[in-house]
Amino acid sequence: MTAGRLLREARLRAGLSQGELGKRVGRPRTQIARWEQDAVDPGFGTLRELLRACGFDLHSELVPYEPPQDARLEKNVLLAPERRVGRMLRAVGRRTPTRG
Amino acid sequence: MAERPRFDPYELLGALERRRVAYILIGGFARVIQGTEELTLGIDIVPSMRDENVRRLAQALDDLGAERADGNGLDVSVPSLGEETVLALRTDRGELKVVPKPVGTRGYDDLRWHATGEHIGKGLRPRVASVDDLARMVAALGREQDIPKLLQLRHIAEFELSRGIEL
Numbered sequence: 001m002t003a004g005r006l007l008r009e010a011r012l013r014a015g016l017s018q019g020e021l022g023k024r025v026g027r028p029r030t031q032i033a034r035w036e037q038d039a040v041d042p043g044f045g046t047l048r049e050l051l052r053a054c055g056f057d058l059h060s061e062l063v064p065y066e067p068p069q070d071a072r073l074e075k076n077v078l079l080a081p082e083r084r085v086g087r088m089l090r091a092v093g094r095r096t097p098t099r100g
Numbered sequence: 101m102a103e104r105p106r107f108d109p110y111e112l113l114g115a116l117e118r119r120r121v122a123y124i125l126i127g128g129f130a131r132v133i134q135g136t137e138e139l140t141l142g143i144d145i146v147p148s149m150r151d152e153n154v155r156r157l158a159q160a161l162d163d164l165g166a167e168r169a170d171g172n173g174l175d176v177s178v179p180s181l182g183e184e185t186v187l188a189l190r191t192d193r194g195e196l197k198v199v200p201k202p203v204g205t206r207g208y209d210d211l212r213w214h215a216t217g218e219h220i221g222k223g224l225r226p227r228v229a230s231v232d233d234l235a236r237m238v239a240a241l242g243r244e245q246d247i248p249k250l251l252q253l254r255h256i257a258e259f260e261l262s263r264g265i266e267l
Contacts, residue, residue: 001254002261009236013204073252074259077135081228082221085109088132092107092139 003047004038006058011036014054024053107141107194110222112164117224119160122148124211125228126202126237133218134231136252142195146229147181148208149200154178157198164191204240205233231257 011021011032018032034040035050042050048058076084109129116123125133127144147157158176168174169188176198181187187198201207214230229237235253238246 001258005232005257008232009239012206012210012236013240015206070252070255073135073137073255076137077256077259079135081133081218084132084135085129085220088139089107089109092141 002038003042004036007032007042007047007050008036010051010054010056014056016054021050021053025050105190105192105194109143109194109220110224111193112143112191112196113220113224113226114222115160115163116145116157117226119156119163121156121160122150122153122208123157123227124208124215125226126199126211126234127197130228131234131249131253133220133228134234134253135256136249138249138252142197144197144199146199146202146205146208146211148212149178149181151178154181161189161191161196164193164196166191166196169195202237202240204236231260 011018014021016024017029018036019029022029022032031040032050035042035047051058076087079087113125123145125143126146127142128138128140129143132138132140147153154177161174161176166174166189169190174189176187181198181200184198184200187200189196189198202211205211211229211233212227214233215227216230217225218228219225231253235250235257238250238253
C-alpha cells in the first residue's frame with residue numbers, strides 16, 4: 001500500500017473530489033492528484049492531515065516487518081485471467097465457496 | 101431442498117454481452133479475475149444507470165430467466181434499481197447480484213475509469229473493477245470476514261507495483 005493509494009481510497013470513501021479535498025486542506029487539486037499518483041510523497045504528517053480531512057485517521061504502530069511470502073498468490077497473479085477463472089471453477093466443484 | 105444451479109459465469113456474462121449491457125464486474129468473481137484465491141458461485145455487476153442500458157439489462161435478465169432471490173416480483177427500471185442496495189437474483193446459471201452503487205463508491209461512473217477489459221475465455225472480455233477499487237469496496241464494508249480478501253488484494257497491488265505494472 002502506497003501513500004497515494006491510501007489517500008485515494010480515503011478520498012473516494014469520503015465521497016470527495018480531488019478539488020473538494022484540496023479546498024479542505026488549502027492545497028490545489030493538482031497537488032492532490034500528484035500525491036495520489038505517488039508522483040510526490042506527501043510525507044507522514046501531511047498524509048495524516050489529508051486522511052483526517054477525509055474523516056479517517058492513520059492508526060500507526062510498530063510491528064515486525066514480514067516480507068511478502070505469499071508465493072502461491074503471486075504465482076496465481078502471473079496466470080492469465082482465463083486460467084485464474086478456470087482454476088476457480090474447477091475448485092468450486094470440489095469445495096464449498098464462501099459468501100461475499 | 102432445491103438443487104443449486106451450476107455456476108456458469110460465461111453464460112451469465114454472455115447474456116449481458118449479447119444485449120450490450122454496460123457494466124463493471126465487482127465482487128468475488130472480479131477479485132478472482134484479478135488474482136485472489138477464493139471461491140464464488142455468482143457474479144456481481146454495477147450497471148450503467150442510463151435509461152437505455154437499464155432496458156438492455158432488463159432484457160438480458162429476462163433472457164436468463166432471472167428471479168429475485170427474495171421471491172418478490174422483479175422490476176428492472178431506473179427508479180426501482182435506484183431503491184436497491186443489492187438486487188440479488190437467481191438464474192439457471194448461478195447467482196447474479198446487481199449493485200447500482202456499491203458501498204464506498206459512486207457507482208458505474210466512478211468505477212469505470214480504472215476498470216479494465218479482461219479476457220476470460222470463450223470470447224468474453226468483461227470490464228473488471230481495478231484491484232484498488234475492489235480493495236476500496238471490501239474495506240468500506242468493514243466486515244471482519246473480508247480481511248483476508250483485503251490483504252490478498254493489497255498484496256496483489258504491491259506485487260504488481262513491484263513488477264512495474266500500474267493497476
